Amino acid sequence: MTKPYRDCVVAVIRNQDGLVLAGERSDAKGAWQLPQGGVDDGESADQALFRELREEIGTDRLKVIHKLAEQIRYEFPPEMDSGPARKYRGQQQTWYLLELLPDGAPNLEIADGEFRDIKWMQPDLLVRGIVTWKQAAYRTGLKAMGLLS
Template sequence: MSKEPLPYRRNVGIMLVNREGLAWVGRRKDTPDAWQMPQGGIDKGEEPRAAALRELEEEIGTANVAVLAETAGWLRYDFPPELRTKGWMKHYAGQEQKWFLCRFLGADDEIDLETEHPEFDAWKWVPVAELVGLIVPFKRAIYERVVAELGPLVRA
């Protein structure tokens, strides 16, 4: 009797860029030196675009953005074996993500990492070309695809 394969968790990611065309990354509180763009799960019945705006509010304290574009399809990555035993991750093979390119319309002082459930302990703006090199290895292929598809749409 074979075991059913684990499903992929539906998720959104946000490439948030400022007026200078730099991308926002946050350093994860739970993983030293792990940087990432905002991302999170889609709630039951929630549209991906609404989930992206909610995740921005939950993770960086503001959704003062304009949505500029989204990936044409869903991008998928697998969790490494050592993470598949932790918390909610043990129920999924990985994540299937819809990515959004958003322009931040506010001022940097609007960004507040002290949210109800803080995920980041630091943040910075970086050139889009540097994103992939900052990311944990198991997410790099997704970031390469996001940068290839959405990066050319970023304008200062």
């Protein structure tokens, strides 16, 4: 039997300069990614998005600008046998474009510790720096948001 895809949400938080907010993973120094996470049983994608934002960047004070109608999928590498890869073949992600509200500054001190640091990045640099098996999904999502050509 083929493993299913895990439902997941991705937060593309942009600023006025066209940069996106990326987090450096606490478990992998130098590995930067967008805030993202799984959709729990009984939870909508919208609910998961704001829960993940509270957990990962310490704020849910954001405005949704756009939500992609189509999910974006990627598969875990065959050699990966940890975390979600044990149960799922990959992730199918609902992508959101967001902006911080004036009172929505990220606060890693109250976040869950998934990120050791956050910074604003050029979307193309983020794509080049993400693990290779996520690059196509990031490129597709950021292009659909109008942040990559």
